[in-house]
Each structure stands twice: as C-alpha cells, then as structure tokens.
Amino acid sequence: MLTAEEKHQIDHEISLVPAPKNACIEALKIVQHNYGWVSDESLKDVADYVGMSSAELDSVATFYNLIFRRPVGRHVILLCDSISCYVMGYDGIKEALHEKLNIQYGQTTADDRFTLLPNCCLGTCDCAPALMIDNDLYRNLTVEQLDEILNKYT
Amino acid sequence: MEKPLTQHIVPGRAPLSLKEYEKVGGYQSVRKILKEMTPQEVQALVKESDLKGRGGAGFNTGLKWSFVPMGPDAATPKYLVANADEMEPGTFKDRVLLEGNPHQLIEGMIVAAYAIQASISYVFLRWAYKVAAREITKAIQEAYDAGYLGQNILGSGFNLDMHLHTGVGRYMCGEETALLNALEGKRANPRAKPPFPQVSGLFGKPTIVNNVETLCCLPHIVNNGAEWFKKLGLTVDAGTKLFGVSGRVKTPGCWELPMGTTIREILEDYAGGMQDGYLFRGLLPGGASTDFLVEEHLDLPMDYPSIQAAGSRLGTGTMIIMDDQTCPVGFTLNLMHFFAQESCGFCTPCREGLPWVERILLAIDKGEGKPEHLLTLDFHTKYLGPGNTFCALAPGAMEPLQSALKYFREDFERHIHEHHCPWSKAKAWQPSI
Numbered sequence: 342m343l344t345a346e347e348k349h350q351i352d353h354e355i356s357l358v359p360a361p362k363n364a365c366i367e368a369l370k371i372v373q374h375n376y377g378w379v380s381d382e383s384l385k386d387v388a389d390y391v392g393m394s395s396a397e398l399d400s401v402a403t404f405y406n407l408i409f410r411r412p413v414g415r416h417v418i419l420l421c422d423s424i425s426c427y428v429m430g431y432d433g434i435k436e437a438l439h440e441k442l443n444i445q446y447g448q449t450t451a452d453d454r455f456t457l458l459p460n461c462c463l464g465t466c467d468c469a470p471a472l473m474i475d476n477d478l479y480r481n482l483t484v485e486q487l488d489e490i491l492n493k494y495t
Numbered sequence: 496m497e498k499p500l501t502q503h504i505v506p507g508r509a510p511l512s513l514k515e516y517e518k519v520g521g522y523q524s525v526r527k528i529l530k531e532m533t534p535q536e537v538q539a540l541v542k543e544s545d546l547k548g549r550g551g552a553g554f555n556t557g558l559k560w561s562f563v564p565m566g567p568d569a570a571t572p573k574y575l576v577a578n579a580d581e582m583e584p585g586t587f588k589d590r591v592l593l594e595g596n597p598h599q600l601i602e603g604m605i606v607a608a609y610a611i612q613a614s615i616s617y618v619f620l621r622w623a624y625k626v627a628a629r630e631i632t633k634a635i636q637e638a639y640d641a642g643y644l645g646q647n648i649l650g651s652g653f654n655l656d657m658h659l660h661t662g663v664g665r666y667m668c669g670e671e672t673a674l675l676n677a678l679e680g681k682r683a684n685p686r687a688k689p690p691f692p693q694v695s696g697l698f699g700k701p702t703i704v705n706n707v708e709t710l711c712c713l714p715h716i717v718n719n720g721a722e723w724f725k726k727l728g729l730t731v732d733a734g735t736k737l738f739g740v741s742g743r744v745k746t747p748g749c750w751e752l753p754m755g756t757t758i759r760e761i762l763e764d765y766a767g768g769m770q771d772g773y774l775f776r777g778l779l780p781g782g783a784s785t786d787f788l789v790e791e792h793l794d795l796p797m798d799y800p801s802i803q804a805a806g807s808r809l810g811t812g813t814m815i816i817m818d819d820q821t822c823p824v825g826f827t828l829n830l831m832h833f834f835a836q837e838s839c840g841f842c843t844p845c846r847e848g849l850p851w852v853e854r855i856l857l858a859i860d861k862g863e864g865k866p867e868h869l870l871t872l873d874f875h876t877k878y879l880g881p882g883n884t885f886c887a888l889a890p891g892a893m894e895p896l897q898s899a900l901k902y903f904r905e906d907f908e909r910h911i912h913e914h915h916c917p918w919s920k921a922k923a924w925q926p927s928i
Binding site for chain 1: 581582583584585586587589590621622623624625658661662663664665666677679680681682683698739740741742743747748749779783813815816817818821825826829830832833836837839
C-alpha cells in the first residue's frame with residue numbers, strides 16, 4: 342500500500358505532467374527512496390495509482406539501471422567500470438572489493454550491509470578510478486583506502 | 496586568454512549565489528533580450544555566431560532552433576530541455592559547468608527558451624551528479640525569487656517555468672528523442688525522425704534539446720556579439736570549448752581553451768604529458784564513441800572539421816588516452832561491453848551485433864581468438880555503421896572498434912597467434928554480470 346505521504350508526493354509529480362502515467366518513473370523513485378528497492382507489490386501499487394498495467398510499468402522499471410527490482414543492502418556500492426577507470430586501475434579495486442566483501446557483482450553481503458554493482462562512467466574521469474556509495478563519490482581510489490571508506494557505512 | 500564559460504568557477508569553492516552572479520554581470524543577457532530583441536533576432540544572432548552543439552553532434556545551434564514553429568499558430572506549450580545527462584564514458588565537462596556555475600546555465604536556458612518562445616523548461620540531469628542537483632535546485636529557486644523565472648519575467652510578458660529532472664541511469668537518455676521518452680515516463684528508446692523534436696517533441700509539442708555547454712555559451716554571445724564569439728576560436732570554429740584529458744597523464748583535468756587548440760598543446764601544456772614510465776599510443780578525442788587518433792595526429796587543432804578530416808569526431812572534446820601498458824584489445828573490449836550493455840535493444844543490428852562483437856573480443860583477449868574473428872569484427876563495423884541501425888549508438892560504438900582494428904591490428908593479431916594477452920600485467924577484462 343502506498344502511504345499517504347507517498348501518494349502526496351506522487352500527486353505533486355502528476356500535477357507537473359499531462360497524464361498520470363507520465364509521472365511513473367518519478368513515482369518509482371519515491372517508492373525506492375523509502376524502501377531501497379521496488380518490490381512486486383510496490384510496483385503494482387504504483388501501476389494502479391498512475392493507471393498503467395504492472396507489465397507496462399515493469400517494462401519501464403527494468404529499462405533503467407538504477408531502479409532496483411531486487412532487494413539491496415543498506416548501502417549500494419556503484420563501481421565505475423568505464424574506460425578511464427579501466428585504464429587507471431579499476432581491476433584492482435574490483436578484485437579488492439570482491440575479496441573484502443566476499444560478494445560478486447549483483448550480490449549483497451550476508452549482513453545486508455552492502456550491495457555491489459558495476460556502473461557506467463561516473464563523469465569524474467580525471468580522478469579515476471572512482472566509485473559511489475549511496476550519495477557519496479570517492480575518487481582517485483587506491484586499494485589501501487577501501488577499508489577506511491567502507492568503515493564509514495554501518 | 497578569454498574564458499567566458501569558466502571565469503567565475505573556482506574549483507573547491509561554492510558557486511556564485513544569484514546576488515554574486517548579478518554583480519559580475521549575470522543575467523544581463525536576459526535583460527537585454529527581453530528589452531531589445533525579438534526571438535527571431537536572438538535566433539539570428541546565435542546562428543550568425545556559428546555556435547555548434549557541444550554535446551557531440553556539432554550542429555549549428557541557431558539553425559537547430561530555426562525549425563521550431565513560431566508565431567501565433569504554433570502549438571503550445573513549447574519546451575526547452577537542457578541535456579545534462581552526461582554519460583559518455585570519458586566525459587566530465589558538463590559536470591564542471593553544472594557544479595561550478597548553475598546560474599550561467601539557467602541564464603542560457605532563459606535565452607534559448609525566449610528564442611523559441613518556450614514556456615516550460617527542464618534540466619535533465621544524470622542521477623550521479625548529486626552536488627549539481629543540489630546547486631541547481633538552489634539556483635532555480637533563487638531565479639524564481641528574483642523574477643527571472645515564472646510569470647511575466649521582468650515585466651516583459653514572457654513566461655518560463657523550470658524544473659529539475661534527475662534520470663535513473665541509461666546512456667540512451669543522452670540521445671535527444673530517447674531523453675524525451677524518458678521525460679515522458681517511458682523506456683528511453685529513440686524515436687523515428689521525422690517528425691523532429693522541433694516540431695513534435697516532448698508530449699508531442701515543439702521542443703529543443705540543447706547540451707549544457709552549448710546553453711552556457713548563450714549569455715556571452717548575447718552580451719558580446721557574434722563576431723566576438725567567432726574570434727574566440729583559433730581556427731574555423733567559433734568560441735571556446737571545455738577540453739578534458741583522462742588516462743595516464745601527469746595532470747588529468749578539464750580546461751576551457753579556444754576552439755582549435757592543438758591536441759599536443761592540451762596533452763603537454765595542460766595535462767602535463769604522459770606519466771613517467773608510460774608511453775602514448777593513441778587517444779579517443781571526444782568520448783568513447785569517437786575514432787582513435789594516434790601520434791601522427793597530435794598537431795591537429797581540436798575543431799570539428801580537422802578532427803573529422805582525420806577520420807574521427809570532436810565529440811565532447813574530452814580525450815581518453817591509451818598508454819603502452821594498456822592492452823588495446825582490453826581497452827576496446829571495455830568500450831564494447833559498455834555499448835552492448837547500454838543498447839536499448841529496440842533494433843536488431845545493435846541488440847544482437849554489439850554482444851557478438853563483445854564476445855569475440857573477449858575470446859581474443861583470453862587467447863582463444865581465431866584469425867577469422869578479425870574479419871567478423873571488420874564486417875560488424877560496416878553492418879553496424881551509419882544507415883543500418885535505428886539511432887547513432889551502434890555506429891558510435893563502431894568508431895573506436897574500426898580505428899582500433901586499423902591502428903592496432905598487429906596487437907589483435909598477436910593475441911590470436913600467441914594465444915594469450917601480451918600485456919601480462921594487464922588482466923583480462925571481465926564483463927560485469
């Protein structure tokens with residue numbers, strides 16, 4: 342069930358566009374902001390609210406890299422795997438993260454602390470390699486810095 | 496050297512507030528056009544200035560605007576969209592402008608919106624630019640409070656609303672018609688053209704999509720004139736350009752320089768040359784979807800015709816350097832993995848062809864390549880080239896591939912003949928998921 346607050350926020354987005362379904366991506370973002378991901382139940386709630394079928398909304402939701410249709414951990418690590426980071430040592434950072442967290446791409450740690458995902462160019466190529474955790478950007482990464490960075494997130 | 500776009504940007508310092516921006520001449524262009532110029536005059540001025548789109552296509556901005564229906568019979572509302580979805584790998588120039596001086600972008604957007612008589616505008620920002628999102632939100636509010644946005648701007652009768660829209664991550668959104676689909680809450684597949692967005696764009700209404708850097712040039716063109724702008728360039732192209740360098744150079748970064756500055760000057764004087772122990776092998780001059788250039792091209796000026804004559808494209812003007820310790824096959828594989836992943840899947844050649852290319856490169860990189868693989872790659876560069884796909888994504892992907900096969904073919908052949916990657920230190924690229 343969408344909460345009153347969620348409906349209120351979605352109504353605002355709907356007021357800015359010609360038809361309610363035009364606000365569907367914004368509505369998905371609102372739900373994901375609250376739960377971390379978009380469950381089948383949430384998807385159906387949003388679809389009903391903006392007047393789309395679940396299948397149609399899922400075709401939109403699954404198109405975008407950052408609408409999560411599976412549960413994620415408390416923090417999402419997005420490691421840039423694009424060309425400048427590749428040249429500047431992405432492989433070493435990736436291996437170190439796999440090892441430290443004991444997870445592969447697409448997986449979540451057993452304690453639900455981190456989900457690790459690859460990500461397209463973060464647009465900070467002069468400071469490669471780079472990653473984002475939640476809203477925080479880390480640049481000029483070295484393997485040695487990773488423990489300190491990861492320790493900030495509980 | 497004049498640096499109109501970045502003159503008020505100081506790295507590490509918060510961007511100018513609206514009051515501070517006004518003190519250094521900010522929003523003067525808005526006052527000028529609303530008081531002294533018709534929309535058609537603004538269009539003519541920008542066309543005359545020869546400002547070309549800084550997002551990569553390099554089309555004359557004023558000319559692009561001129562296809563928007565004007566006059567009382569034109570459909571309304573019209574829309575202006577700032578394309579701030581910077582996702583081209585190796586590109587980080589719009590971030591500088593978005594984080595460093597958001598009011599300059601808003602001012603440029605008001606100029607563009609007035610020129611086409613748009614009443615609703617969007618900043619389509621990529622999700623990863625969190626600092627930019629915060630600064631733009633603040634700046635838009637300041638602009639509303641000061642009367643530069645909203646109804647009856649500065650008493651002129653011109654109305655403009657502005658909204659920030661953050662995307663949810665897909666390279667396709669950089670393509671203007673796909674961006675419009677994303678704004679409409681749809682999958683970001685590109686649309687068939689015609690109709691062009693100028694006639695039928697966002698929600699079926701006349702729409703212009705301009706790159707952030709393009710829009711940021713506009714206040715300066717209005718204030719200083721078309722001739723001034725043309726003279727900023729050193730060669731045939733007008734204006735300054737944000738040029739960037741990433742890779743194994745001493746001081747990677749982004750600098751505003753005259754259009755037509757040579758590659759060598761950017762690489763050596765600004766990026767500090769190659770890091771010790773690394774040799775230059777090649778570069779992509781303007782993002783992942785541009786052809787490789789090599790040593791013989793270093794004295795070329797970075798302008799649209801010179802780079803095109805050398806077989807590549809100026810693109811976004813942000814170069815990616817390939818050094819001698821990076822495997823050219825691994826480098827190309829990384830690019831093809833990106834394009835295969837970001838293909839929207841709408842048209843068959845792109846959806847099927849790019850993963851095929853990626854698999855072949857992966858086999859070659861692992862030492863499992865066969866001589867005939869190179870021929871398969873060669874024909875893909877033709878079959879996925881211009882005219883054979885629905886949009887420019889796959890042809891863009893083929894640019895670095897075809898030029899890698901041209902300039903680094905021996906390296907590809909060595910992988911195949913020696914059955915392993917000669918760059919022993921460089922690990923094979925492992926595609927993610």
